[in-house]
Amino acid sequence: MFATERRNVILEILNEKKRVTVKDLSKILNVSEATLRTDLTYMEKQRLLTRTHGGAVLDNAIPSENTFSERAKRNVESKSTIAKKAIELINDKDCILLDASTTALEIARLLKENNIQLTVLTNGITAAIELRDNPAINVILLGGMLRNGSMALEGPFGVPVLNQIHVDIMFTSARGFTVDEGLTDFSVYEVELKKSLVSKVEKVVAIIDHSKIGDNSIASFATIHDIDEFITDEDVDDQLKEVFTQNNITFHIAK
Incomplete structure (x- = not known):
């Protein structure tokens, strides 16, 4: 699975559950927790989610530059x-x-x-x-x-x-x-x-x-x-x- 596809799946999971842990994502996607932490960090910089201790929650706000x-x-x-x-x-x-x-x-x-x-x-x-x-x-x-x-x-x-x-x-x-x-x-x-x-x-x-x-x-x-x-x-x-x-x-x- 390409990084973009993996991040899309993460967003779909968040869209459904609103919050997710790195441990759960690792089991679902069969990807290392280190890789997922990198994904979540990247996605937070894109303002698509908010990192939490051990996971992430959905961020519904649209970045100002994308309005x-x-x-x-x-x-x-x-x-x-x-x-x-x-x-x-x-x-x-x-x-x-x-x-x-x-x-x-x-x-x-x-x-x-x-x-x-x-x-x-x-x-x-x-x-x-x-x-x-x-x-x-x-x-x-x-x-x-x-x-x-x-x-x-x-x-x-x-x-x-x-x-x-x-x-x-x-x-x-x-x-x-x-x-x-x-x-x-x-x-x-x-x-x-x-x-x-x-x-x-x-x-x-x-x-x-x-x-x-x-x-x-x-x-x-x-x-x-x-x-x-x-x-x-x-x-x-x-x-x-x-x-x-x-x-x-x-x-x-x-x-």
Whole structure:
């Protein structure tokens, strides 16, 4: 088990039990206590949990740098450029899904002024508000838990809606992307939802600005095999392009 996978399992255990000991984790994961202490120290630095004597407890607070308002200030031009390319993939009368990322919000802002008939599902509160005044767009807000500092409804509560609706395209961003881990994020709650969404849609389009390529976060929600199209704002190296080709991923550079 890779370190990222192991840490994801630790978060899942904490999500269920709220607290855990190193000794119990060692038995569950069959990993040395020394390795687990290193994991917990790393995860505490990421503000995902709080270390205790002999274990850890779940930390529900979102780090300030990862709040929606702070993320919305970063790489604004790149996100806008990616959004303009993304809407070229949308056809009249499509049913699309926008995640709660700030890049997906840029797509919503463009669609708000677009005369196109759509059904849009989203777990992003801000994206839903942007689209509500366009009479040609039906907006379905997926239910879930709202945490402090977040504009995303998270958790599995919105999944049953997808069992009743055929979704043509899901547009999703991430905290990071690597070939080995795929699309990763820092919130175990949102990852849980995104995993379910990815498994139920017709096509997954990754909308990833250049700063996130090669970066990694705590939990993976989509592997390289789950992605159908990949949009970014700068060219990538030939090795990554070859990986995309081998996995039948259509690569777009937004200009």
